[in-house]
Amino acid sequence: MDHTAHHAGTGHDHATHEGHHGHADHDGHAGASWGMAVKATLHCLTGCAIGEILGMVIGTALMWGNVPTMILAITLAFLFGYSFTLLAVRRAGLDFKTALKVALAADTVSIAVMEIVDNGIIALTPGAMDAHLSDGLFWSALLGGFAVAFLITTPVNKWMIGRGKGHAVVHAYH
Numbered sequence: 001m002d003h004t005a006h007h008a009g010t011g012h013d014h015a016t017h018e019g020h021h022g023h024a025d026h027d028g029h030a031g032a033s034w035g036m037a038v039k040a041t042l043h044c045l046t047g048c049a050i051g052e053i054l055g056m057v058i059g060t061a062l063m064w065g066n067v068p069t070m071i072l073a074i075t076l077a078f079l080f081g082y083s084f085t086l087l088a089v090r091r092a093g094l095d096f097k098t099a100l101k102v103a104l105a106a107d108t109v110s111i112a113v114m115e116i117v118d119n120g121i122i123a124l125t126p127g128a129m130d131a132h133l134s135d136g137l138f139w140s141a142l143l144g145g146f147a148v149a150f151l152i153t154t155p156v157n158k159w160m161i162g163r164g165k166g167h168a169v170v171h172a173y174h
Contacts, residue, residue: 032162034154040167041154044110047084049146051076052118056142057133066129070122074115081111085170092173106170113156114149121145
């Protein structure tokens, strides 16, 4: 957040001020609306869901165990989550290296929170880890995990966007 107008003529060092805890904003979420946070979280959820479902389907179809299937699903969730942002900022004209840095900065925390929550719910739901693709338990645990992950990740994204981090990094290129 730019405080130059707030501190005009005071000789205040802006770089030092930004590092001061609790003063980056006054309402806890400077410039970040819930709508922005929801949009960022839905963007993240879309990539995560595609990757995770694809990973679960592949792992199950290949009759892999739970751990390799979850590793594949989480890896693909990150891959698809980053890819969506990467493609968007590449379309905006960024070179690949810069676009990759933007995608990593924008989505890492959001995807990580989403994956921890979602996979934690799946792991803790009795029988979900052993359910097959044709079982309602598999899909209810997976989709329920996505719903809870969305609810937990949205305030995290709001907090980060309000501080110019996370998905806020992408906004400069849209």
